[in-house]
Amino acid sequence: MNRSSLPGIVYSLPGIAWLSFFFLIPYIIIIIYSFLTPGIYGGVTLPFSLESYTRMLTSPGYWELLWQTVWISVMATVICLGLSLPVAYYIATSKRKNLLLTLVVIPFWTNFLVRIFAWMLVLGRTGLVNSFLLWTGLIEQPLQLMYRPATVIVVIVYMYLPYMILPLYSSIEKFDFTLLEAGMDLGANRNEAILKVLIPSIKGGIIAGVILVFIPALGSYAIPDLVGGTEGAMLGNLIAKQLTVARNWPSSSAISMIFLLISTLGLLVYLRMNAIQARVRRFRVREDYMKEQEQ
Amino acid sequence: MKDYSVKLSGVTKVFEDEFTAVDKVFLSIEQGEFFSLLGPSGCGKTTILRMIAGFEEPTSGVIFLNGRDISKTPPHKREVNTIFQNYALFPHLTVFENIAFSLRLRKKAEREVKNEVGKMVELSRLFGQENKYPHQLSGGQKQRVAIARALVNKPSVLLLDEPLAALDAKLRQHMLVELDNIHDEVGITFIYVTHDQNEAMSISDHLAVMNEGKIVQKGDPIEVYESPRNAFVANFIGETNFFVGEVAKTEGEYLLLRTTAFGDIWCYMDREVAEGTRIEVSLRPEKVKISKSRPRGDHKLRLNILEGTVDETIYLGNHTKYTVQTRESYMKSFKQHARYLLDEEIIEWKDRVYLWWFADDSYLLQETGGARSDEQK
Numbered sequence: 001m002n003r004s005s006l007p008g009i010v011y012s013l014p015g016i017a018w019l020s021f022f023f024l025i026p027y028i029i030i031i032i033y034s035f036l037t038p039g040i041y042g043g044v045t046l047p048f049s050l051e052s053y054t055r056m057l058t059s060p061g062y063w064e065l066l067w068q069t070v071w072i073s074v075m076a077t078v079i080c081l082g083l084s085l086p087v088a089y090y091i092a093t094s095k096r097k098n099l100l101l102t103l104v105v106i107p108f109w110t111n112f113l114v115r116i117f118a119w120m121l122v123l124g125r126t127g128l129v130n131s132f133l134l135w136t137g138l139i140e141q142p143l144q145l146m147y148r149p150a151t152v153i154v155v156i157v158y159m160y161l162p163y164m165i166l167p168l169y170s171s172i173e174k175f176d177f178t179l180l181e182a183g184m185d186l187g188a189n190r191n192e193a194i195l196k197v198l199i200p201s202i203k204g205g206i207i208a209g210v211i212l213v214f215i216p217a218l219g220s221y222a223i224p225d226l227v228g229g230t231e232g233a234m235l236g237n238l239i240a241k242q243l244t245v246a247r248n249w250p251s252s253s254a255i256s257m258i259f260l261l262i263s264t265l266g267l268l269v270y271l272r273m274n275a276i277q278a279r280v281r282r283f284r285v286r287e288d289y290m291k292e293q294e295q
Numbered sequence: 296m297k298d299y300s301v302k303l304s305g306v307t308k309v310f311e312d313e314f315t316a317v318d319k320v321f322l323s324i325e326q327g328e329f330f331s332l333l334g335p336s337g338c339g340k341t342t343i344l345r346m347i348a349g350f351e352e353p354t355s356g357v358i359f360l361n362g363r364d365i366s367k368t369p370p371h372k373r374e375v376n377t378i379f380q381n382y383a384l385f386p387h388l389t390v391f392e393n394i395a396f397s398l399r400l401r402k403k404a405e406r407e408v409k410n411e412v413g414k415m416v417e418l419s420r421l422f423g424q425e426n427k428y429p430h431q432l433s434g435g436q437k438q439r440v441a442i443a444r445a446l447v448n449k450p451s452v453l454l455l456d457e458p459l460a461a462l463d464a465k466l467r468q469h470m471l472v473e474l475d476n477i478h479d480e481v482g483i484t485f486i487y488v489t490h491d492q493n494e495a496m497s498i499s500d501h502l503a504v505m506n507e508g509k510i511v512q513k514g515d516p517i518e519v520y521e522s523p524r525n526a527f528v529a530n531f532i533g534e535t536n537f538f539v540g541e542v543a544k545t546e547g548e549y550l551l552l553r554t555t556a557f558g559d560i561w562c563y564m565d566r567e568v569a570e571g572t573r574i575e576v577s578l579r580p581e582k583v584k585i586s587k588s589r590p591r592g593d594h595k596l597r598l599n600i601l602e603g604t605v606d607e608t609i610y611l612g613n614h615t616k617y618t619v620q621t622r623e624s625y626m627k628s629f630k631q632h633a634r635y636l637l638d639e640e641i642i643e644w645k646d647r648v649y650l651w652w653f654a655d656d657s658y659l660l661q662e663t664g665g666a667r668s669d670e671q672k
Binding site for chain 1: 386387426444
């Protein structure tokens with residue numbers, strides 16, 4: 001056995017144990033529950049059945065909610081990315097990096113739920129925005145800003161923005177800016193240079209940021225629960241409702257499973273696509289060159 | 296008017312922190328020549344290059360490219376390409392894609408792109424490397440890709456910012472020859488920035504020596520080496536001995552220089568100097584002969600002879616560098632070894648020796664200040 005590999009395994013054992021105990025085992029329980037029959041007062045009983053899945057997949061309400069969940073998460077991720085790129089670029093090129101990074105992280109010092117409630121004070125019927133607009137005379141009736149899908153998107157963007165900014169920052173910070181100059185030297189204007197040189201070079205950071213925002217957004221529960229209402233509900237709310245109100249444990253487990261499936265599949269497809277694309281590109285260049293040589 | 300490729304007219308660059316990197320520089324670079332900007336780090340040579348490329352805008356003055364004022368033209372619209380010090384190859388693109396970058400930006404037909412890139416691959420001898428990524432290449436190969444990428448556009452001027460600095464000595468020599476060949480082949484103007492005097496001397500048609508934002512001397516390599524304008528140039532380009540003193544008397548074409556460190560020295564008067572003037576004289580060490588026996592004095596040849604003790608010898612195979620202590624000062628002498636082990640006398644550390652040279656071998660510096668005749672140690 002390789003001498004240096006032994007300590008590595010030993011040191012990582014506590015982490016692996018922690019993950020298997022608190023992540024893997026509960027997940028296995030959820031998988032098993034999703035194939036069982038609901039108990040009368042909650043909980044689960046035998047026999048095994050596929051009923052939770054068939055019921056879920058045949059209900060139009062479920063598909064609508066799934067679509068809305070994906071749509072909200074995609075929108076939130078795209079907006080996060082659009083907002084974060086300039087911010088990360090600015091921080092990475094600034095002389096006061098540490099101060100600005102601290103400012104990005106400061107919201108984490110306040111409790112997650114408290115910050116969602118704060119948005120209710122801002123967007124509510126008598127909230128800051130409405131009061132201001134009424135005061136200026138732009139509107140006569142308060143606007144319905146709460147309990148809409150857009151509200152959920154706004155708050156998700158707010159919550160997860162730092163998760164996008166930080167990986168982008170760290171990859172832009174490592175970026176060699178003479179590459180931008182090289183791009184401009186070779187005939188690209190500033191925007192083309194950013195698009196063709198900077199963005200591809202920080203692809204790793206972008207992927208990390210997208211994963212860090214999209215996956216938690218998909219699983220949002222507290223945000224749509226507090227600011228989304230019925231119109232802005234997401235799958236997370238349905239899972240909770242099945243568990244607490246309907247007391248149908250297998251059903252909520254089945255929804256969770258579909259959820260896990262989407263996230264994992266999306267991730268796999270993305271990684272796979274990348275690898276295939278790179279291969280195809282390399283291969284094409286080679287083929288072209290060989291053809292030319294034969295001429 | 297002459298056909299200048301690049302012309303700088305009173306170009307000054309003052310950075311935000313009030314640092315004057317380039318100070319009223321006038322420079323005319325001819326079409327198709329290999330021009331070097333030579334100087335120590337921080338002398339402003341790279342700033343000049345960046346201004347020609349368009350990455351910096353001059354604070355004042357005008358830059359012309361082929362007779363057109365380009366001072367305010369953005370970099371992507373200048374017919375100038377740069378080879379960066381660290382090559383700045385795009386890490387996410389293959390060698391082929393790196394070279395094709397500018398062609399594809401211009402939306403050239405893919406057929407044409409292949410054709411042009413193929414030519415560059417041939418010129419820079421990159422066969423078989425087209426699908427590799429920059430991190431898979433050696434230093435010399437990266438250098439070649441950078442050259443190919445910069446030349447594929449057919450720029451009218453190629454700027455090279457210390458392109459060999461990252462290579463080891465042997466490879467540097469090799470790439471230097473290759474650069475020279477490529478220059479001959481493409482025939483465009485090359486502007487080469489370096490702090491290495493050997494590189495600049497061996498490859499340039501003309502060169503400019505810079506110090507503290509100013510151009511100290513321009514000329515071809517022989518001119519700059521043989522007749523340095525002042526002590527800075529003499530010292531920067533090669534090694535040298537300095538004599539600082541007063542002109543005691545003049546006799547025909549020669550003058551007698553009275554120095555405190557070396558006594559009286561005969562020098563050829565390549566320009567008119569009055570008796571009593573304080574001047575500086577440079578004498579290249581390879582012109583100083585060294586021997587154990589005293590050479591026969593000859594007043595007609597104005598032979599200068601100094602006696603001293605060998606303080607240091609650096610044997611370099613084909614020649615040896617000697618530092619000799621004479622009176623209270625030091626002098627350098629380089630001796631070529633044509634017949635070292637046969638009949639040449641071996642001079643060793645602590646030997647008593649004579650240093651001698653002809654008055655014609657020294658050169659009066661045009662500007663005084665900066666030279667110290669006893670600085671050799």
